[in-house]
Amino acid sequence: MPNGQIMKALSGFYYVRSEGNLYPCKGRGNFRKKKVTPLVGDYVTFETDVNDEGYILGVQERRNELIRPPIANVDQAIVVASVVEPEFKTFLLDRFLVLVESKSIQPIIVFTKTDLASEQQMDQMEQYKRDYEALGYVVIMGSVKVEQNMEMIIPHLRGKTSVVAGQSGVGKSSLLNALHPSLAIETNDISKSLGRGKHTTRHVELIELEEGLVADTPGFSSLELHDIELETLRDYFPELKHYGEQCKFRGCMHHKEPKCAVKEAVASGLISAYRYNNYMQFYEDIQNRKPRY
CATH class of the missing domain: 3.40.50.300 (P-loop containing nucleotide triphosphate hydrolases)
Known part of the structure; x- marks a missing residue:
């Protein structure tokens, strides 16, 4: 059973590259039951017919995935x-x-x-x-x-x-x-x-x-931070992660906590004020978002 990578998704077809060739494939119905939708970039197993058209049978585990773009x-x-x-x-x-x-x-x-x-x-x-x-x-x-x-x-x-x-x-x-x-x-x-x-x-x-x-890819139509939690947001700001190691309280969110090394670094100009302000805006966005059910 051949393996390949999806190079393009268009009009219900997934174009899979394998050994230098490109095969138009459709997903088997079992993908709907498993709630797995093949994405461009996926590594897959597939089968083909005499016309070199085929069906995707399985999707290998992903390192990561994006929604917009898929x-x-x-x-x-x-x-x-x-x-x-x-x-x-x-x-x-x-x-x-x-x-x-x-x-x-x-x-x-x-x-x-x-x-x-x-x-x-x-x-x-x-x-x-x-x-x-x-x-x-x-x-x-x-x-x-x-x-x-x-x-x-x-x-x-x-x-x-x-x-x-x-x-x-x-x-x-x-x-x-x-x-x-x-x-x-x-x-x-x-x-x-x-x-x-x-x-x-x-x-x-x-x-x-x-x-x-x-x-x-299309320009992102949504920049919502749905998959990011308050506790991890600070990890995506390198300077906050660096100075945060010097905060008095472990798990400091660099918000209202006393003796926060990050806020001290902002005050002294070691961290750009606009970066910290953006962090706080994202913090509030995540804090105020409605729960998903």
Whole structure:
């Protein structure tokens, strides 16, 4: 019985790559009973008929999975944020970072549309770049119109399964087109009335790119922190995890507790105030969310 990996899901078919070939497959009815839905990125067992069409029989255990976009077994996320159009917001970037790190996915930050930014905006973005690099993140900044900028991403793709994520309109599809022009992925301009981009990618597909696999995905329609608990949120902020080891109380949430080393680090400028404020906003979001039944 052959094994393979799902490379694309479209119109009820799962396209499974095995030994260099691509097989259109459908899921057996038993998946519905088991409440298992195959995802792009899944490693599966399948069978084929004389027409090289087949059925997926089993899904191997996943390392991780995302809901939006629906994909499994991701190594890293290229988190794209534009300097302008739409305007850069640390709140959104940090939310993406928390979401991907909660799935044990390594993030790489890419700031785009530098060619549209003013000198003042670029000075601010250079500071943000330094801030996030100091936390251990890889940060790449540039424009898809400058080939050398995008080449800096290539070494990070090799041997990895990557997902491209970010707010709608930041240039995810444009970035992939710049890396691999033959893709010719459709892109749209920012909607002037909404102030955000239109979704241009209609399905999830793993694309072979620079000796790795990359999924072009729709902009997240939801950034809810449904799967993250209050007790684990602090673990997805590297600086909070570092200074939190010095807090007086074990299990300190860095909120109202006395003698909190994290709050002291914020007060002394060792932790960026905007990062701590974003943490507290996420904390309140999780604390106030309605229970799911």
